[in-house]
Amino acid sequence: MFESADTVVKQLAGERVLGALLDSLRDRWGAFDLLAHHQQGEFHHDVVVRVPNAKPRLPGKYLVISTNCNGGVKEVLCFDEPVDPAALWHFRCPQNEEFVGTLPALLASARTEHWFDPCELLGENARSELKPEFRDRQAGGGWCKKSS
Numbered sequence: 638m639f640e641s642a643d644t645v646v647k648q649l650a651g652e653r654v655l656g657a658l659l660d661s662l663r664d665r666w667g668a669f670d671l672l673a674h675h676q677q678g679e680f681h682h683d684v685v686v687r688v689p690n691a692k693p694r695l696p697g698k699y700l701v702i703s704t705n706c707n708g709g710v711k712e713v714l715c716f717d718e719p720v721d722p723a724a725l726w727h728f729r730c731p732q733n734e735e736f737v738g739t740l741p742a743l744l745a746s747a748r749t750e751h752w753f754d755p756c757e758l759l760g761e762n763a764r765s766e767l768k769p770e771f772r773d774r775q776a777g778g779g780w781c782k783k784s785s
Contacts, residue, residue: 642696642745646713649700650747655684655708662700666690672699675722678758678779679765680706685720696744701725703755711752715745726777730756735777 640648652658662669666688673685684702691698697717704710714720724738733756757763759778772780 640694642694642715643747645694646715646745647747649702650710650713650749653710653749653751655702655704655710658702658710658713659686662686662688665694672719673722676781677722677726677755677775677777678763679767679781681711681755681758681779682706683722683725687719703752705751709751710749712748713746714743716741717744723777726755730759730777732756733759733777 649658652661670687675683682704686700688698697715699716701714701720703712718741721738723736724740727736727738728740765780771783773783775781
């Protein structure tokens with residue numbers, strides 16, 4: 638039975654936890670390459686992987702796996718080219734002038750119950766577990782631990 642690309646991406650997102658999703662990639666495609674991890678704020682992570690043997694079951698070989706701070710999968714996006722974090726955030730929050738860039742064509746996507754508008758994490762009043770004296774604002778918004 639042939640599975641559509643959307644169905645396969647939804648199945649991956651349905652793993653709900655980053656470790657299980659990566660195990661599923663390894664089981665179904667034999668391997669993946671971890672290319673990048675980008676954290677925006679305290680509560681959003683984007684993990685970028687390349688799946689060398691993705692096609693034909695996936696329409697592209699690059700996946701952006703968005704998780705919360707506990708590794709809960711929020712979203713899976715599929716592209717046929719690498720993705721720049723600033724372009725990804727410009728796509729998500731086009732009103733934020735600090736993010737620029739253009740995404741390659743989005744080929745498939747799926748969201749889980751963990752998803753919420755990530756732009757909410759970027760405002761001056763965004764939630765934080767860090768006391769104000771121990772945090773810095775990231776480019777584009779969101780909080781990170783002070784480096785020194």
